[in-house]
Amino acid sequence: TLERIYLNIVQTTSAESVIYCNEAGEILDDVSRYIQRLRNGDTYHGEIKPICEPVRDNHQPYTEKRKENGIEGLFRVVPKLDKDTGEMMDKCEWLADCVDVVGIGLSESDYFSILSFQAQGKPEPILIALPWADIGERAGWQLLKQNGLRITNSQRLKPHLADFLQDTQNKPIYQIVNETGWQSDFNAYVLPSGEVLGKPERPIYFNSKSTTSTGYQAKGTLSDWQREIGQYLRGNHSMMLGVACSLSAPLIGLIGAESFGVHLFGKSSAGKTTIANIASSIYGESDLIRLSWNGTSLGLINEASARNDGFIPLDEIGQGASKKHVEQTAYALFNGVGKIQGAKDGGNRELNRWRILAFSTGEQDLELYLKQDNIKTNAGQLVRLLNIPITPTSTFYHFGNGKAHADHLNAMTRRYYGTMGRAWIEWLLENKSAVAAEYERLSEQWQAMLPNDASSQVKRVAGRFAILETALQLAAHLTGWETSENKTALLHEFNEWINEYGLHSREEKQIIEQVNGWLLRNGARFLDFPFNPNQKEPNDTAGYRQLADSKEQQDSDKYWVFPQVYIQDVIKGFNEKQANEILLGAGMLIQGKERGRKYLNRLPKTISGGKTIRCYVLEILNEDEESEEIE
Numbered sequence: 001t002l003e004r005i006y007l008n009i010v011q012t013t014s015a016e017s018v019i020y021c022n023e024a025g026e027i028l029d030d031v032s033r034y035i036q037r038l039r040n041g042d043t044y045h046g047e048i049k050p051i052c053e054p055v056r057d058n059h060q061p062y063t064e065k066r067k068e069n070g071i072e073g074l075f076r077v078v079p080k081l082d083k084d085t086g087e088m089m090d091k092c093e094w095l096a097d098c099v100d101v102v103g104i105g106l107s108e109s110d111y112f113s114i115l116s117f118q119a120q121g122k123p124e125p126i127l128i129a130l131p132w133a134d135i136g137e138r139a140g141w142q143l144l145k146q147n148g149l150r151i152t153n154s155q156r157l158k159p160h161l162a163d164f165l166q167d168t169q170n171k172p173i174y175q176i177v178n179e180t181g182w183q184s185d186f187n188a189y190v191l192p193s194g195e196v197l198g199k200p201e202r203p204i205y206f207n208s209k210s211t212t213s214t215g216y217q218a219k220g221t222l223s224d225w226q227r228e229i230g231q232y233l234r235g236n237h238s239m240m241l242g243v244a245c246s247l248s249a250p251l252i253g254l255i256g257a258e259s260f261g262v263h264l265f266g267k268s269s270a271g272k273t274t275i276a277n278i279a280s281s282i283y284g285e286s287d288l289i290r291l292s293w294n295g296t297s298l299g300l301i302n303e304a305s306a307r308n309d310g311f312i313p314l315d316e317i318g319q320g321a322s323k324k325h326v327e328q329t330a331y332a333l334f335n336g337v338g339k340i341q342g343a344k345d346g347g348n349r350e351l352n353r354w355r356i357l358a359f360s361t362g363e364q365d366l367e368l369y370l371k372q373d374n375i376k377t378n379a380g381q382l383v384r385l386l387n388i389p390i391t392p393t394s395t396f397y398h399f400g401n402g403k404a405h406a407d408h409l410n411a412m413t414r415r416y417y418g419t420m421g422r423a424w425i426e427w428l429l430e431n432k433s434a435v436a437a438e439y440e441r442l443s444e445q446w447q448a449m450l451p452n453d454a455s456s457q458v459k460r461v462a463g464r465f466a467i468l469e470t471a472l473q474l475a476a477h478l479t480g481w482e483t484s485e486n487k488t489a490l491l492h493e494f495n496e497w498i499n500e501y502g503l504h505s506r507e508e509k510q511i512i513e514q515v516n517g518w519l520l521r522n523g524a525r526f527l528d529f530p531f532n533p534n535q536k537e538p539n540d541t542a543g544y545r546q547l548a549d550s551k552e553q554q555d556s557d558k559y560w561v562f563p564q565v566y567i568q569d570v571i572k573g574f575n576e577k578q579a580n581e582i583l584l585g586a587g588m589l590i591q592g593k594e595r596g597r598k599y600l601n602r603l604p605k606t607i608s609g610g611k612t613i614r615c616y617v618l619e620i621l622n623e624d625e626e627s628e629e630i631e
Contacts, residue, residue, distance in 0.1 A: 059088070063164045068092045074099055076160045095161045096144075096151040104168035105129045105205055107176035113165050114174050114205060119148025129176055129207050136162035175200070178208045179353065181309025182253045186432055189250065189425050191216045191283070192307050197422065198429045210306035211299075215288025218418030222478070225420045228412040229278060230479050232405065235395035238264060238271070240472070240489040241388070242279035242359060243479065247471035249311035249357040250425055254435045259334045259384070260464050261358030263317065265365045266390035272361035273315060274406045275390075279359050280313045281413040283421035293360070294319040297329045304333055305352040317362030323373040327381075330366065333358060334384040360385065365500065376573055379506035383457045386464070388497045424475055431474075439470045449630050455505040458498070465494050495630055508582045511574055512621060515583060518570050519559055519620050526559060529607050542569070543615055544607060558590065560603055560615040570618075583618070590617035 061078045068075060071094065078091040097117055105112030112129040119126045128147050134140030136159065144151055151161060177183060180190045188198035193216035194206040210216075233239040245262050252259060264272055280286035290313045291303060304312065312333075317326060337353055362369065365387035367377040392402070399405040428435065443466040450462055472479070472486040502509050525538045526545035542565045546558040561570060571579040580599045583589035592600045592614075600614040 063095065063160055065098050066092070068094070073097050074161070074164065076157060093154075093157055094152060095157055095164070097149055099149060099165075101165060101168055101171060102127075103172045103174045103203065105174040105176040105207075107178070107207070110176070112174075112176055112205075112207075113168055114171075115144075115149075115165065117149050122148060127205070129174070129205050130165060132166060135166050173202055174205045175202045176205050176207050178206075179305060179308040180206065180208075180210075181250070181307075181355070186254065187429070189309070189429065192289075192310065193217070193284075197425050208306050210303060212284075212289045212291070212303075213306075216284040216418065218422060219285070220416035220419060222419040222423050224416040225281070225412075226478070226480055228416060229281065229409060230420075230481075232397050232399075232409060233278065233479075234481055234485060236391075236393045237489040237492045238388075238391045239275050239278060239393065240481070240486070241468070241493045242275040243282065244468040244472045244486075244490065245357055245359045246279040246282045246311045246421070247424055247475050248467050250309050250428060251435060251439070251467055251471055252355045252357060253309045254428065254432060255439050255467070255470075257355075257463075257467055259336055259354070259356050259358075261312075261314075261334065261356075261360060261385045263360040263362065263366055263385050263387050264390050265317075265362050265387060268363060270390050271393055271402070271406055272390055274410055276313045276315055276359060276361055277410055277413040279311070281417040281420070282424070283311060284418045286313075286413050286417065289313065290315050292319050293317050293326055293329070293362075297325065297332055300329050301332055301352070304354040304356050307356060308354040310356060312356050312358045314358055314360040317360055317366065317369060318364070323370050323375055326366075327370050327375050327377070330381055330385055331378075358385070365389075376510075379457060379510070382501060382506055383460050386461060386497050387500050388493055389500065391492065391496065420478060423478055427475075427478070434474065435470065438474055439466060442466045442469050442473070451503060454503050455508075457506055458501070458503055461497065461501075462494070465490055491630065498630060505582075507574070507578065508586070511571065511579050511582050512586055512588065514572075514574075515570055515579075515588060515618065516621055519618060522569075544603065556619050559618045559620075560601075561618055562613075562615060563600070566616040570616075586621060588619055588621050590619070 059079055061076065063074060063076050065073070066075050066077075074095045074097070075092040076095055078093075079088050080091055081087075082089050099115055099117040101113055102116045103114035105114050111132045113132065113135065114127065114129055116125050116127050126147055126149075128143070130140055130143060134143065140162075141151060141158070152158060175184070177190060180192050182189055183196075183198075183204055184200045184202070188196055188200035188204060190196050190204060190206050192210040193213045195216065196204050196206075233243060241262065242264070251257070264275065266272060276290060277286040280290050283289065291300065293314055293316065333356070336355060366385055367382065367387065370377050393405060396402060396405045399408055443463055446462040446466045446469075447459060450459060454462075469486060469490050472481065472490070473483060476483065476486070522542060523545065525540055525542035527537065527541060527543075528535055528545050528547055530547065541562075543562045544560040546560060548556050567576060580589060584591060584599070589599060590601060592598050594600070594602065597614065599616060601617045603613040603615050605611070
């Protein structure tokens with residue numbers, strides 16, 4: 001019986017392709033007898049190990065890592081017979097720095113070689129995914145060089161390097177992904193740096209790139225963050241809202257919700273940037289992962305794709321390149337799907353998709369900011385990016401004042417970051433089932449708090465606050481905040497949003513404000529009746545103004561507006577039928593008396609000179625100044 005057998009499989013699994021050696025590495029002479037024993041079914045009970053170096057046919061060229069003339073790298077080795085001595089000599093030609101093919105990568109449509117190498121000046125090995133379609137092509141060589149791998153410039157030798165780079169036989173399979181966030185049925189989560197949290201069935205390689213990937217690092221410990229940052233946020237509602245937004249980002253995918261964001265606005269030095277720093281520190285270094293509105297729409301959309309299921313802080317909306325650019329970006333950012341683009345070889349490229357939660361700051365709310373360039377904000381945008389005025393910090397703890405409190409928090413966010421977010425995602429990986437149940441419970445509570453006449457838009461936003469509360473309540477063991485504190489802070493912020501938006505349809509508010517404002521600004525375009533002989537006829541008459549008359553129990557002026565003026569000027573930008581119904585319901589539009597003409601009234605013939613002229617009859621609305629608040 002042999003004490004130990006070393007095995008090396010060369011090409012096949014048959015017994016003839018196995019070489020047997022003793023511990024010293026000497027080939028055993030009696031190989032045939034042992035092969036026969038194996039064929040007869042004998043079993044060897046000792047330890048079996050492979051030899052490190054493969055057995056080669058020394059007469060055939062091959063590629064291997066070795067050191068030649070003091071240079072380590074990948075060499076093409078060509079055995080040659082020395083005619084004078086009769087010995088085989090190796091001719092070695094350098095192909096590249098040392099590089100290993102460690103796996104085969106699979107995406108939805110492409111194959112990759114997963115390569116590992118040590119680039120000069122880098123402390124850790126580089127891992128890249130090289131598409132098979134680019135191996136041997138200019139794009140492939142460029143990718144290798146850009147990542148720090150030196151390769152030969154010889155066109156004769158490059159094919160041998162290409163063959164080596166696509167030899168993935170018996171290598172482990174990597175899942176290639178272009179999006180961060182949840183992967184493999186929520187068994188893993190990928191950070192924008194490419195770091196994988198969780199236990200995926202296959203190794204995961206993130207093949208996209210965020211411009212801020214280096215910011216997603218961890219520094220300090222979770223207890224450091226809790227001690228120096230978390231405990232000093234309690235009782236400060238807008239600061240707690242920022243943390244809620246950050247923690248809610250990975251919940252979007254778990255519960256199948258839509259992307260949305262919060263825009264916190266207020267005067268300069270109100271603490272907006274401090275809150276953005278705190279929220280950002282949960283996942284990484286705030287100065288590096290925070291973005292600015294001053295970028296292209298495509299650039300921010302690419303960032304959204306590279307931060308799928310993640311948090312996007314956007315600082316100072318006023319820094320946007322243009323207001324039109326901000327309007328387009330605010331719409332596209334929450335759309336969740338990129339543009340369809342054709343592929344060079346036909347068909348279309350894979351669509352970029354993302355789910356994100358954004359946290360934006362600025363001195364003005366989005367609607368007012370865009371109005372400065374006469375850009376109308378759609379109600380859909382305002383329920384996706386929630387405009388909330390900042391609530392000033394009121395609890396300063398032992399710091400004494402707001403400046404000292406903010407200075408401490410800003411300093412600590414640069415010292416301790418990244419650990420809170422990793423702890424939160426690890427907890428979610430272990431407790432996924434608890435998220436949906438908690439969200440459902442809290443969502444019912446938020447909907448029950450709303451009055452019966454609340455619009456569907458307000459109900460959608462209440463659902464988004466339910467997501468924010470779900471995050472705060474489930475993360476209470478990480479923040480150290482009480483359940484009642486979380487509820488109070490978010491309810492306060494929701495009421496701040498209600499005071500800005502209203503409890504009813506945003507289109508309703510916008511139409512009423514526009515029509516009211518138009519009538520107040522354009523009173524001079526109407527001819528008064530009873531007629532005023534001293535009134536000068538307007539250059540661009542919009543209709544007639546029926547003056548209030550106590551005898552006819554008419555306590556306010558009525559504006560008889562010509563249909564063309566009404567459609568093109570008064571309700572410009574709105575659907576006519578929708579505007580008519582809203583104005584009728586608000587008591588601003590007088591309902592018509594003729595059948596089939598619900599919104600039009602016939603102008604008295606004493607005014608029209610006997611002609612039949614139909615007009616829209618409007619009244620200025622005396623708006624209620626009472627605020628709306630949910631308890």
